Amino acid sequence: MEETEMLEIKNLHAQLEEDPDVKILNGVNLTVEAGKVHAIMGPNGSGKSTLAYVLSGREGYEVTEGSVSLLGEDILEMEPEERAAAGMFLAFQYPVEIPGVGNMTFLRTAVNAQRKARGQEEMSSTEFLKAVRDKAKTLKIEPEMLKRPVNTGFSGGEKKRNEILQMAMLEPKMCILDETDSGLDVDAMKLVADGVNALRDANRGFLVITHYQRLLNHIVPDVVHIMSQGRIVKTGGAELALEVEENGYADILAEAK
């Protein structure tokens, strides 16, 4: 069976808009197929989070070369909201607190904005409420947390679970998880991983960015990439993550040179 290319990154170069001398991505090549989980590991400062931001359309970076397509459609010229409507989702490493906006209002506005952009009908209140409650329950998100302002005063674990709840509600095609395990204890990590695993399906791709291997015990990847100095320097199976765990990055990076 032929595999559908969900996300295709070709020779992607990016630098800081404010300081063009800071070149962060130096030719990233990566293809994530539908139904597959790819992981990117790498030392601090290797460009992993920047890749996530560039893919989601955050300001502050200039793409100088290369292309990114989502289901065959070039997304680099799209606004962040257009990328979202096209199916891109970034689970933030540091989810932003928005005091004054209720979590429910936020979720509902986001869901309906995407539906509107895709020419679909808005979700009715009852339909929406039921969906949120069901999904929140599986993520062990208390109804009370839904009423609070977005991420405001949430613990680290609550913030990350809230990211997964958004992912579950928005049903994106391509999910990027940026250091979703950072700041989580084992139980919280397991909850988040279960949430992610529940969303794995043949029509969805995942890119899991992580510094440590431990998350990959729970979200088992199909492919593991090692990133260094803005490039993918090694690609392998799930066993590559174990190798990093045991020996660190030094050997792999030396070998790549």
Next chain:
Amino acid sequence: MALRREVLLKARQEAASARLDALTLPAGGGWITRAREDALTRLRAMGLPTRRDEYWKFTDPAALVAPATDSAELLGEDPDGTVFDTIDRLKIVFVDGEFDADASDDLAAEGLEITRLAEAARHDLHWARDAYGLLEAEGQAPVERPLAALNTAFATDGVLIRATGKVSRPVALHYLRKDGNADAMVHHCIKLEPGSEMTLLESGAAAARFSQVLEVDVGDGARFNHVRTQGRDHERVSNSNLFARVGEGGVLKSFTLSANGALTRNEAFITLNGRDGVAHIAGAALGDGAFHHDDTVFITHAAPACESRQVYKKVLRGGATGVFQGKILVKQPAQLTDGYQISQALLLGGDDSQFLAKPELEIYADDVKCSHGSTTGEIDPEQLFYLRSRGMPEEEASALLVLAFVAEAIEEIENPDLAEDVRTHLAGWLDRHRG
């Protein structure tokens, strides 16, 4: 210094005499005429404010003081005219500052005694004759508020309300404007007997120039809720003065939403007179273009263990100006005071708008908790990106963040239905001022 004060006073008195030449004391007779004459005496001694007054440093009072007012364009269908329409309320309508009996509901309500100010002289209202102009006169120190004395002397209409029970159905004052030149003064006086409760709503465009005084005496254990929206007409100039006294365990909560208006000065002078009293005053102001909005608040803690909050949020764009002057005065007996004050401005679409803030604390008690803060900022790009990354178009995301910015002020509205109504009203304004 003495010479400067004399020069200033002379300028003020000249301004007053020019204004007074154009006015005559309303007919009335009896106690109300005496109260008006007293106010006139106060006014003559103070004169009317000029730009050189310290208290008017950020806001030019000329348009409020001038003998005559410019006409202000009459708006057709007011898209905000339906505020509070979904709320069950006792509606009292004023047209160009004059009570309109046909458009108003019957004034009889259980737990309330409501009388028209214009008819007050014909009634021997003991409580009103002791109250009309009293809190205004007391509120002339330590800072003079001459426009309020002018109002006490010349206001032709308004309502006198005495609350004797717990009344849940709000009294709604709706100000309609039909004359492009209307120059109206309205004065309301409210007395809440101990343990009573009432809610006062105000809405509408009112007049080309509108002056309003609201005196509220909150008795021991009484609760007064006040929610006001000031119309969206661009050319209106208005000044309002709230004078309130809160007794032991009494609660006063006042919220004002202002959208547009060439010049608006809302003053509040609140004194917490009895132990455990609470006064919360909040405002959200939205201005686009030629807009000047000034909130000037003075809260005095005169008794122990009282709580006060001042929460002001201003959304400014297109060269609009926001002003906040807020003071907390804690007198020596007011131990265990809990005072909070925040004033914040959100500047949209560049930096041609400005926010001028003067927060002040003056504390003579040693065991108090008082905090104040003032900020000016733009929409947080991190928050905006987060919302956009979830699929919200930039304008929709911005509008949501603006609503979030003013949320802390709206949260001061106790009644959730009223809060929701105000929020909807505000969202409508944002919708019309995008781009």
